[in-house]
Amino acid sequence: MRTARLYLRLLGAHFRALLEYEADFLILALATVLMQVVNLVFLAALFARVPVLNGWTFWSMVLMFGTVTLAEGVGSLFFEGMWNLAWQINRGELDYFLVRPYPVALQSSSAAVGINGLSNIVVGGLMIGTGLAHVDVVWTPWRVALGVLLLISSVVIKLSISLATNAASFWLSSPTPLFAFAMHQVGDLARFPLSIYPMALKAVLGVALPFAFISFFPVAYLLDTGQSRWVGLLTPLVAAYCAGTAAFIFKRGLRRYESAGN
Amino acid sequence: MRAYRALARATARSALTYRLNLLLGLGTVFVQLVALLAVWRVILAQSSVNGFTWPQMRVYLLVAFAAGTVVSAFGDFRMAFRILDGDVALDLVKPVDYQKARFAETIGGLWIEVLLIGVVVGVTLAVTGGVRTPAGPALALFVVSMLLLVPLKFLIVYGSTLLCFWTQNFIGVQWARLAVMNLLSGALIPLAYLPGWLATVAQWSPFAGLTSTPALIFLGRVDVRHGLTLVAVQLGWVLLLWFGARLMWRAGLRRLTVNGG
Numbered sequence: 001m002r003t004a005r006l007y008l009r010l011l012g013a014h015f016r017a018l019l020e021y022e023a024d025f026l027i028l029a030l031a032t033v034l035m036q037v038v039n040l041v042f043l044a045a046l047f048a049r050v051p052v053l054n055g056w057t058f059w060s061m062v063l064m065f066g067t068v069t070l071a072e073g074v075g076s077l078f079f080e081g082m083w084n085l086a087w088q089i090n091r092g093e094l095d096y097f098l099v100r101p102y103p104v105a106l107q108s109s110s111a112a113v114g115i116n117g118l119s120n121i122v123v124g125g126l127m128i129g130t131g132l133a134h135v136d137v138v139w140t141p142w143r144v145a146l147g148v149l150l151l152i153s154s155v156v157i158k159l160s161i162s163l164a165t166n167a168a169s170f171w172l173s174s175p176t177p178l179f180a181f182a183m184h185q186v187g188d189l190a191r192f193p194l195s196i197y198p199m200a201l202k203a204v205l206g207v208a209l210p211f212a213f214i215s216f217f218p219v220a221y222l223l224d225t226g227q228s229r230w231v232g233l234l235t236p237l238v239a240a241y242c243a244g245t246a247a248f249i250f251k252r253g254l255r256r257y258e259s260a261g262n
Numbered sequence: 263m264r265a266y267r268a269l270a271r272a273t274a275r276s277a278l279t280y281r282l283n284l285l286l287g288l289g290t291v292f293v294q295l296v297a298l299l300a301v302w303r304v305i306l307a308q309s310s311v312n313g314f315t316w317p318q319m320r321v322y323l324l325v326a327f328a329a330g331t332v333v334s335a336f337g338d339f340r341m342a343f344r345i346l347d348g349d350v351a352l353d354l355v356k357p358v359d360y361q362k363a364r365f366a367e368t369i370g371g372l373w374i375e376v377l378l379i380g381v382v383v384g385v386t387l388a389v390t391g392g393v394r395t396p397a398g399p400a401l402a403l404f405v406v407s408m409l410l411l412v413p414l415k416f417l418i419v420y421g422s423t424l425l426c427f428w429t430q431n432f433i434g435v436q437w438a439r440l441a442v443m444n445l446l447s448g449a450l451i452p453l454a455y456l457p458g459w460l461a462t463v464a465q466w467s468p469f470a471g472l473t474s475t476p477a478l479i480f481l482g483r484v485d486v487r488h489g490l491t492l493v494a495v496q497l498g499w500v501l502l503l504w505f506g507a508r509l510m511w512r513a514g515l516r517r518l519t520v521n522g523g
Contacts, residue, residue, distance in 0.1 A: 028431070181289075188293050
């Protein structure tokens, strides 16, 4: 509890700083909304001519894009600092974090606020909402609870992959998170149904870097779409595995950390 | 002229030194190519849609990839930060024209980008099968269109970066530009798929010249006469944006405040 409260206070400091730059916030918000609108126009134009893509309809695709957008939004708004880890290591800024009585990973991830995350959460939420309204799923209390669990798991997987790939900076010692960014780009492939890709890509996105568990597998299970639906039920387990692995990698990396010296 | 040549060489050298950054900058374009190839391969496996067959769509997406790759060695980030933190003042005292200097830098990195495009296009065609090149006149028109694409894309990127004089924020402007370019150029989906009014707007916008025009000419989806019109539109936009950007630069300089000395 104390950890969460302190986390919000740490973020709050950066948030207040950001509010000083209203125009910045507006430009970023508009730009991210525009990006999602372009995605939607693309999907709408595509599905106006073809009814289904490997069993996926327009609305189920919107649902998938929405989940990715929401997960990325949560990452930017609450955990943007992760992307500064490479810089923090390179500059020796972790020295300060290490002497404070608070988890180092959380101090690092709270070191910045990506205000564009706010608009991504809103737009992602809207996409999920309208997507769900247009697909026929019989909603029982158990299914609603499962849906919420799957969504939370998706977000955890997204955050864990970001933390793990950024923690690679402990070994790579570059001042910019090139590796993490490259992996994030690869993850963009998982916006589309995994079934359209060749086997090698399926293995990468399903197992090595489980981006497919952020949207494809859970949504496929929830909507009963495509083959091997049951895999979606594994999402919470994958989330636990990813979180554990990310924490482990971060811890091992932290042991390698040597200050930049003064 | 010598100064511009030196700038061009310097960009190529810096692109080669920071080659990982260059490749990473192209990651998004490459990922989009892979994803869209996979999507269209599934969709067009049964029948053609909107008159596009799978071999045609493949070529279309490769042209989009090429268009997305050129002009990426141009340091729009560097230019933006120099404007934002005032280092641009140093550029003002140099005895070269600012816009021409940036264009020279763009040209300097071009050969590296063309090499990369060659590799990706070669591998893709080797894996998915060959391509039928159009007849002489159409091919010539395609080459002209691809050549015009370079200054056109440069001017769009350059002009949007000049907005930093007004916005004090670059990332947002860049994201918005990328999104609009992706849609209206036809890189994300051929303009023929868009709703009629949007397709018309896109067709006459400067963005169509960034993918749609060369791709349609190569595929022979427009005849040579129509192709000439489209290339003329491209050329018109290049001229208009070149002088428009100069006006913007002059207006931007009047807003520039540099603190300290």
